[in-house]
Amino acid sequence: MTTATVAPGVGALLREWRGRRRISQLELALRADSSARHISFIETGRSRPSQEMVLKLADHLDVPVRERNALLIAAGYAPRFPETALDAPAMGTLRAGMERLLTGYEPYPALVVDGTYTVIAANRGIGLILDGVADHLLRQPMNAMRVTLHPEGIAPRIRNLRQWRGHLLDQMERQLALMRSAPLRALYEEVSAYPLPERGADEGGAVSGGEHAPFALPMMIEHDGRVLSFISTIATFNTPMDVTVSELAIETLLPADPETAAYLQAARPAVTP
Structure with missing residues (x-):
């Protein structure tokens, strides 16, 4: 029965x-x-x-x-908002605009994710962040949360991992409190269960004041023998009329100190063809 x-x-x-x-x-x-x-x-x-x-x-x-x-x-009515595939011809102008935005932000890293943090597009600056990430995490569809927090992702290289991990999990919890999404809930349960790596979890201590006191919580990541510091900003589309567009977010990583900015500018040829 x-x-x-x-x-x-x-x-x-x-x-x-x-x-x-x-x-x-x-x-x-x-x-x-x-x-x-x-x-x-x-x-x-x-x-x-x-x-x-x-x-x-x-x-x-x-x-x-x-x-x-x-x-x-x-309520018995037809849905009002379409859900158009991002690769549909109707989305051509949007895709081109996002590509111009991502390219224009180089050499700083930038990417576009959907409502479950699947990476839709990224610029060449993101390659610096992904250095050393396990191949299986880079296969499509690549997920930004999984790549960041997985022990074989960039987590071991994040010097303030406990702080940054807490920030990302809090961000996901706020989303889940405001919307119903089984895929997002499943992703949260997966990444929140990842063990902290033996090294890298706030190895350098919690972020605090210093020569360059942060104006927002930075992600401090090891790269090529130095520590780079980034502030994350996230932008969404205003008054979206399509389900797909409503769930897109553009994340840009802004250098949090002069040393990081100078290093990225000096390394710019390395992220261009």
Whole structure:
């Protein structure tokens, strides 16, 4: 005997998102120019929201684009946002723009990842970071979190690994708290279980003040007998109208001290054809 699984209705899903955002029914109603009574009726299934209301509530709850489609389907409507493959002709302009951005950032490292940190594109500066990484971690599809935290990845070369590992895991936890993603949850469970390497885990001590006090937590990585220091910045696309685009992130590694900047500029010919 089998038991059928009933998908949650739009009301239950909206109530879940409201709980994630820690917003009361009254506050959501005020934001959406509605009433707490109407929000309550939607959440309990006593009222079916219009397509416009579903999208309005999703907007005020900052629901990810992929999940907005799920809300529409649960309410009985067609999904609004397409999910276009990145290699589709329609994405040609976007791909070209990202390639120009990555190339223009050289010799500093930069890459593009999707919602589960699969590397979509990278510039030649990233080769410096990947020096010495095991071949099996570099096979496609390459995953940025896996490459960073795996004991055969760059983890043994990160001088402040405990700090940097904590930062990355906290970042993933924040994402998981704000969105439902089974693949991201599986990745988090995998990389958080990696053992710390025997050497490299804060071998150089925690980051603190010094000759060049950091203005943000840097990743301090050994390379060719020296320690390079990078600050990570992440950019996403504003008001995306496509699921694929909504989950892309461009990560750039900015030199955190003059020595790192000078070394990368001097080594620039090594990362060009």
